[in-house]
Amino acid sequence: MKILITGAGGFVGQLLAEHLLNDNHTLVLVDIFEPAVPAQAQNKQNATCHKADLYEDAQSVLSKDLDVIYVFHGIMSAGSEADFDLGYRVNLHSTLRLLEGVRATCPGVRWIYASSTAIYGQPLPEMPSEATVPTPQGSYGTQKVMLEYAINDYNRRGLINAFIFRFPTISVRPGKPTQAASSWMSGIIREPLQGKESILPCDDDFKAWLCSPKTLIKNLIIALSLEKDCMEPHIRQVNLPGIMSTVKEMLDALREVGGEEAVKLVKREKPSQEIKAMLDSWPICFDVSKALKLGFVADDSFKTAVEDFKASLEK
Incomplete structure (x- = not known):
């Protein structure tokens, strides 16, 4: 085609x-x-x-x-x-x-x-x-x-x-941070696995819909x-299908794949009121029965996405 x-x-x-x-x-x-x-x-x-x-x-x-x-x-x-x-x-x-x-x-x-x-x-x-x-x-x-x-x-x-x-939200994205309000959802994995600090603007109980x-x-x-x-x-x-993950679950996956040293590179910071309002407005889980009926697929776990990114770095 x-x-x-x-x-x-x-x-x-x-x-x-x-x-x-x-x-x-x-x-x-x-x-x-x-x-x-x-x-x-x-x-x-x-x-x-x-x-x-x-x-x-x-x-x-x-x-x-x-x-x-x-x-x-x-x-x-x-x-x-x-x-x-x-x-x-x-x-x-x-x-x-x-x-x-x-x-x-x-x-x-x-x-x-x-x-x-x-x-x-x-x-x-x-x-x-x-x-x-x-x-x-x-x-x-x-x-x-x-x-x-x-x-x-x-x-x-x-x-x-x-x-x-x-x-x-697509995570873990390689490359540089983007202008997306959700960019940190990749950043807190991507940068620490490369030995760099990353900013986390949300509490551990914040939930996100990821793929x-x-x-x-x-x-x-x-x-x-x-x-x-x-x-x-x-x-x-x-x-499209996704998986719901809390910030704590994201950090736990980072710990399992990259160790405690990687988690220490994640630094907390309060977001602006505009970004916080945007993040808080987004839904955290969806009915994806239509997508599954059409033949689309979902991830097994967020940890798998972290492992995939680490493997890409090793290449």
Whole structure:
């Protein structure tokens, strides 16, 4: 298949691109800077890389022979809250322009959109599901849910073959900290396992909904083979499986994998009121029966994600 990935220079885009190249797909990698072809990928000749501002010229990255578009580009949660104009420009308006480009150039393409559990806000039932009305308490979640409705409408009209996946927080992410309010959920594992200090802004009883990178990629690849009629045409949202973990359980996993010295590198710090309000608004557990019925998979434990990250460092 010929597959376009937007936001391809980011962590998820790079990891997915590596797997798709290894499966011998043809890729178009796009970001606001020219993204790299993943270093560990096979079949590198199957990838082309483009620097593009989708707000200014979404049409330039599209072609009639595209089979699939993974839409990953965006300004993360804390970044969207800090810069209102930039968040709306990148997260909402550039994606609407990409949708219009698809309508003109490659209607019917499989569109796989990275949404987020940040679309939810309080008050919430104990186990939110796709039937729970989104009430986001931040600009990032608001931008995501606005696009969910637009994507559903384009799908209903037959302009795209859409799948909307609400990601859990992905941990443990390699690389550098991001502008996500949840960035510390990787940082308290990633940095200590490399001998560096990391900031923890929450108490031990804080709970989070998490998914490992390995499991996320498995589910994103499963999306390539979903039947168009597996969901109603105007309801394409899926809450991807995650696992609930407390901060204490995260630190216990770090202790088991990295030892007490690693845990000592985690330093407590109070978050800003804005970030605390955002974190506290997010749900901590979901009804994922829809996702499981569609064939998506879940992690066994958070410790497995920590072990996977440590193994990647040893490589």
